[in-house]
Amino acid sequence: MSGHRRPHGVRLHQTRSLPDEHVTTEAHIPVTTIERTFLDTAARLDARQMEHDLVEADRSRRLRWPKLWQALTEHGRGRKGVKRLKRVATQADPRFADAVSTSEVDFLILCRQAGLKMPQVNVLVEGKKVDFYWPKERLIVEADSYGFHGDPIGFEKDHQATVDLEVAGYRVHRTTYKMLESNPRPFLNLVRGSLAA
Numbered sequence: 001m002s003g004h005r006r007p008h009g010v011r012l013h014q015t016r017s018l019p020d021e022h023v024t025t026e027a028h029i030p031v032t033t034i035e036r037t038f039l040d041t042a043a044r045l046d047a048r049q050m051e052h053d054l055v056e057a058d059r060s061r062r063l064r065w066p067k068l069w070q071a072l073t074e075h076g077r078g079r080k081g082v083k084r085l086k087r088v089a090t091q092a093d094p095r096f097a098d099a100v101s102t103s104e105v106d107f108l109i110l111c112r113q114a115g116l117k118m119p120q121v122n123v124l125v126e127g128k129k130v131d132f133y134w135p136k137e138r139l140i141v142e143a144d145s146y147g148f149h150g151d152p153i154g155f156e157k158d159h160q161a162t163v164d165l166e167v168a169g170y171r172v173h174r175t176t177y178k179m180l181e182s183n184p185r186p187f188l189n190l191v192r193g194s195l196a197a
Contacts, residue, residue, distance in 0.1 A: 018032065018036070019075075021033070021067070022035070022036035022071065022075075023036075033067065034057055034062050034063055035063065035064060035067045035068040035070075035071045036071055036075075038050075038053070038054070038057075038068060038071075038085060039071050039072065039075060039076060039079065039082070039085070041081075042079065042080065042081030042082050042084065042085040043079070043080035043081035044081070045081070047084055047087070047088050048106075048109065050084065050085060050088045050089075051088050051091075051092060051096075051105065051109060052102060052105055054088065054089060054092045055092065055096040055097060055099065055105055058092070058094065058096075058097050059097040065089075068089060069089075072085065072086055072089070091112070093108070093112070093118060095108075095118060095120070095121060096108055096121075098120075098121035098122050098123075099121050099122070100122060103143065103177040103180075104121065104122075104131065104132075104143070106177070106180065106181075107131075107132065107141075107143055107177075107180060108121070110180060110184050110188060111188070111191075114188045114192070116188065116191060116192060116195065117134060117195060119132040119133055119134050119139075119141065120132070120133045120134070120135065121133075125140060125165065125170065126164065126165060126168050126170075128161045128164070128165065130142060130165075131143050134195060137171075137194065137195050137197075138169060138170045138171060139170070139171050139173070139191070139194050139195060140165060140170050140171070140172045140173070141172075141173050141174075141175065141191060142158065142162070142172065142173070142174045142175075143174075143175050143176065143177055143180065144158065144174060144175070144176050144177075158174075162174065171194055173187070173190060173191060173194065175187045
């Protein structure tokens with residue numbers, strides 16, 4: 001790269017030598033493995049971004065958890081951000097891989113931070129796909145966004161599904177991602193109360 005301009009937004013990370021197991025190829029270009037990349041970027045990512053990236057890597061089946069732990073153990077000592085990465089990786093729940101959007105991951109993070117029992121994600125209940133489901137408590141949470149629920153047909157379908165599920169004996173709580181982003185506590189308290197009941 002010396003003497004050449006880097007494309008905008010590209011950060012160059014250089015190291016003198018890498019263990020062979022930390023190198024792979026993409027389109028015949030040598031690059032670091034995804035596990036090594038997590039190690040190298042740990043200092044620049046906050047916990048939430050790390051968790052999103054871990055979930056996405058796990059979902060794509062490119063992340064090898066044993067290799068990540070090996071890299072952290074053998075090459076993480078003294079590196080900035082590694083303690084945070086270890087903590088986030090320890091807490092990362094494989095069920096997050098069932099989340100189909102960043103907002104769904106955010107809701108699961110909120111549940112865990114609030115100490116709530118973790119739900120099933122994107123499952124069928126009475127033939128209807130629901131966002132979050134606690135089977136023992138027969139509790140369903142639907143987190144709506146304009147992108148997925150904004151058209152009139154989708155709006156009517158969602159509300160009919162809520163009525164059908166309530167009639168079948170499920171408790172259904174609906175929220176929006178904007179509500180959860182701005183002030184999640186009241187809704188999380190509602191969920192907590194329903195789980196306790």
